[in-house]
Amino acid sequence: MKKDDKIILSRDVDAISIPFGKTVTLPEGGEVTVMQAKGGSVSVGFESRLYLIESYNLDALGGEAKERPTLREDASAEELEAFVWEQLRTCYDPEIPVNIVDLGLVYGCRIDKLLTGETVVIIKMTLTAPGCGMGDVIAEDARRKILGAPRVSKVLTEIVFNPPWNRDMMSEDAKLATGMF
Secondary structure, X not given: OOOOOEXXXXXXXXXXXXXXXXXXXXXXXXXXXXXXXXXXEEEEEEOOEEEEEOHHHHHHHOOOOOOOOOOOOOOOHHHHHHHHHHHHOOOEOOOOOXXXXXXXXXXXXXXXXXXXXXXXXXXXXXXXXOOOOOHHHHHHHHHHHHOOOOOEEEEEEEEOXXXXXOHHHOOHHHHHHHOOO
């Protein structure tokens, strides 16, 4: 799939609305236009609105559906943290072709084990600008991908603006991809 491809949905498909971050169902037979395909997910336009379709639903677009990301039940704490960072690297701002980790938007990740045995993942992140409307979409994308790990019962995303994001927080690859070097 490439930008501007027009595709008829082969089935009803859940999608994350942009910029609201809420799950909606796009109908079978609806025509979507590919806006961006990054990190396994595809941003599409449908009836003058934008949506994010996750990798495990790509069959509705005529592509190959991928398995939901997961982790072994007996994974160690280190493996769980590596899984979380791996999933964050598959999350993209729908308007920028660089993942949120390389963009420097993720300030930290904490994994807490509750007395109930449940595991909560807390992501501290920022946005490229305080008025950026993509925060809810990015947070929902990250949440859904990280929930693929066993024993993770909640993913909380805390949006912070201190320290303010700046281009020096980007990886060298991100600066090159965006022309911000």
